[in-house]
Amino acid sequence: MSSDSSDPSGLDRRRFLQLVSAAGLGLMAGGGLWGAEAGSTSAKPPSETFDIAIVGLGAQGRILLDAIQKIPTVRVVAICDIWEYSATYVQRLLKKSDIMVNVYEDHRTMLEKEKTLTAVIVATPDFWHAPVTNDCLSAGLHVYCEKMMSNTLEGARSMVAAMRKSGKLLQIGHQRRSNPRYVVARNRIVRGDAKALGRITAINGQWNRAAGTDFGWPAKATMKPDHLAKYGFKDMHQFRNWRWFKALGGGPLSDLGAHQIDIFNWFLDAYPTRVLASGGTDYYQNHEWFDNAMVIYEYQTAEGPVRAFYQVQTTTSAGGGYYEQFMGIDGSLKMSENPKITALYHEAAGKSWDQLLKSNLLVATKVAPAPADAAKVDARETAALASYQIPVVLTKAIHQPHLENFFNSIRGKATLNCPADEALRSEIAVFKAIEAVETKMPVTCKPEDFIV
Amino acid sequence: MTDHDTSPDAGATYAFLILRLWLGTRALLTGIEKFADMRTTTIPLLDADGKPDASGAMVEVQEKFYAFSNYHAVPDSLADSLAREPLLPGFLLSPFYAVLGWALIAVGLTLLVGFFSRISLLIMGALYVALTAGLILIKQDGGVSWLAIHIGLVAMALALSKHNRFSVTRS
Numbered sequence: 001m002s003s004d005s006s007d008p009s010g011l012d013r014r015r016f017l018q019l020v021s022a023a024g025l026g027l028m029a030g031g032g033l034w035g036a037e038a039g040s041t042s043a044k045p046p047s048e049t050f051d052i053a054i055v056g057l058g059a060q061g062r063i064l065l066d067a068i069q070k071i072p073t074v075r076v077v078a079i080c081d082i083w084e085y086s087a088t089y090v091q092r093l094l095k096k097s098d099i100m101v102n103v104y105e106d107h108r109t110m111l112e113k114e115k116t117l118t119a120v121i122v123a124t125p126d127f128w129h130a131p132v133t134n135d136c137l138s139a140g141l142h143v144y145c146e147k148m149m150s151n152t153l154e155g156a157r158s159m160v161a162a163m164r165k166s167g168k169l170l171q172i173g174h175q176r177r178s179n180p181r182y183v184v185a186r187n188r189i190v191r192g193d194a195k196a197l198g199r200i201t202a203i204n205g206q207w208n209r210a211a212g213t214d215f216g217w218p219a220k221a222t223m224k225p226d227h228l229a230k231y232g233f234k235d236m237h238q239f240r241n242w243r244w245f246k247a248l249g250g251g252p253l254s255d256l257g258a259h260q261i262d263i264f265n266w267f268l269d270a271y272p273t274r275v276l277a278s279g280g281t282d283y284y285q286n287h288e289w290f291d292n293a294m295v296i297y298e299y300q301t302a303e304g305p306v307r308a309f310y311q312v313q314t315t316t317s318a319g320g321g322y323y324e325q326f327m328g329i330d331g332s333l334k335m336s337e338n339p340k341i342t343a344l345y346h347e348a349a350g351k352s353w354d355q356l357l358k359s360n361l362l363v364a365t366k367v368a369p370a371p372a373d374a375a376k377v378d379a380r381e382t383a384a385l386a387s388y389q390i391p392v393v394l395t396k397a398i399h400q401p402h403l404e405n406f407f408n409s410i411r412g413k414a415t416l417n418c419p420a421d422e423a424l425r426s427e428i429a430v431f432k433a434i435e436a437v438e439t440k441m442p443v444t445c446k447p448e449d450f451i452v
Numbered sequence: 453m454t455d456h457d458t459s460p461d462a463g464a465t466y467a468f469l470i471l472r473l474w475l476g477t478r479a480l481l482t483g484i485e486k487f488a489d490m491r492t493t494t495i496p497l498l499d500a501d502g503k504p505d506a507s508g509a510m511v512e513v514q515e516k517f518y519a520f521s522n523y524h525a526v527p528d529s530l531a532d533s534l535a536r537e538p539l540l541p542g543f544l545l546s547p548f549y550a551v552l553g554w555a556l557i558a559v560g561l562t563l564l565v566g567f568f569s570r571i572s573l574l575i576m577g578a579l580y581v582a583l584t585a586g587l588i589l590i591k592q593d594g595g596v597s598w599l600a601i602h603i604g605l606v607a608m609a610l611a612l613s614k615h616n617r618f619s620v621t622r623s
Contacts, residue, residue: 018613032586180507180508180509180510181509183507183509184497184505184507184509187507188505193500203599290517352618359498359500360497360498360511360513361497361511363512363513363514391511392497392509392510393494393511393512395494395510
């Protein structure tokens with residue numbers, strides 16, 4: 001069960017200082033030690049600085065931890081992972097920054113012993129998201145959980161139910177929703193008064209990765225079969241490559257596509273009405289989930305129908321990177337977390353973008369070259385379009401704004417940018433695409449499917 | 453003198469004055485621009501009411517600024533091409549680059565105020581001839597034509613320089 005490598009009941013220098021400062025803050029607020037009430041469902045907002053724990057210390061957990069370390073108003077006091085190798089690595093990493101943490105193997109033990117927690121960050125394999133999140137919410141803690149919410153629709157729905165029952169916050173890790181470039185693009189370029197793209201008729205999105213090999217592990221760090229089985233894994237290969245197994249993860253449409261399909265829905269403010277899809281295990285013979293998929297979503301928006309193509313390839317990068325491109329009558333917007341891929345293209349006959357340029361929402365990158373008639377292959381070829389960029393910069397770690405939004409929401413100073421019920425609607429669209437791939441049939445999405 | 457006799461002189465005087473001011477402005481601003489560069493600054497994105505955008509977004513904007521440390525006599529690509537030319541003596545290029553910007557500013561100022569205008573025009577012409585030689589060798593025919601127009605204007609100004617008025621010195 002617990003593999004605590006430091007005694008939670010011990011009182012080292014750092015913990016002593018934390019308690020003293022917490023006591024001071026509590027006295028200043030005219031109340032007792034707020035931390036002692038962390039398990040309650042009181043609506044009282046926490047003090048400026050509060051304690052958190054991280055459950056799941058794989059690649060994603062460490063990325064989140066890296067971003068959290070740049071936020072001075074939260075203290076990581078506990079970490080949890082079933083793999084001692086990973087937990088010890090992170091514990092030592094934090095120790096280098098003078099951060100002492102209690103280490104747990106089982107999140108339930110952590111919840112029993114850690115009484116100062118305000119929130120928990122969940123970055124476990126997908127099939128553990130719902131059990132861990134629901135236990136944390138039941139313990140009266142706010143939760144930031146990585147997407148996908150769950151590898152099953154039932155699991156995801158249980159998380160929304162637990163959130164509502166507990167009255168606590170549950171933010172899902174669709175971090176693009178807090179990325180200022182995405183927020184500005186959606187609210188002030190695509191939507192709002194500007195509607196710079198005009199009526200959107202099509203979307204094209206992709207996330208393509210080069211073929212690779214499965215993750216390995218140091219022989220000395222191999223976990224025993226009974227230990228793996230206790231936590232739902234068949235063997236070490238499955239533990240290290242859980243994303244490819246149906247009982248554990250959701251495959252690439254879930255891992256990669258969920259982020260981008262969520263952006264489709266968020267920018268359109270609509271959910272699909274029909275899904276056509278094709279995919280298969282074309283290359284990796286030891287994976288259960290398909291490695292390549294192509295999806296077409298149909299939307300009915302207030303302005304008319306929109307068709308969205310999405311592909312995820314894990315066998316070729318094709319050099320194209322990852323993006324979501326919204327195509328409209330007046331122009332198109334190619335969005336990506338990578339600002340170098342982000343671009344806008346103005347249709348020659350589209351409405352003027354001068355006001356966007358004056359407002360610093362766009363900056364011109366290239367003047368459209370004059371068409372060379374002799375070089376045209378097709379007499380109907382459209383002239384090359386003027387290109388623009390969004391000059392909004394993100395000077396923080398890519399997940400930091402979303403985490404800050406979560407922490408500020410706990411303090412009552414913000415509202416969640418991606419609460420679980422909102423995230424679930426987008427994830428239902430992902431489940432529909434997976435269904436279309438597996439059944440090889442078009443899948444109809446009814447409005448009531450998205451009621452959560 | 454009759455009215456008929458003085459009209460051509462007045463016209464020539466104004467013609468020279470206009471040429472002197474044009475060439476002076478051209479030289480002065482060209483010299484100053486060699487100290488210009490662009491820098492990126494980050495400022496808050498503003499909403500329609502001029503208040504910081506609710507997202508807290510920051511935008512990068514380009515702004516032009518001047519500094520002695522920005523000095524560049526010619527664009528790097530042009531300097532590279534000229535450096536590769538065997539007929540251009542390398543030991544002369546660096547001193548030429550070092551004085552080009554300052555010389556254009558000085559010539560521009562003296563032409564604008566009319567201080568030793570004829571000498572200033574000669575120096576300006578010499579600078580353009582030197583630049584023309586380099587552009588001929590690297591086959592920048594467009595640039596050669598551009599400079600030829602300037603040389604023509606300088607020559608015209610020199611031909612009219614005896615009509616110099618509105619100046620600090622008459623020469």
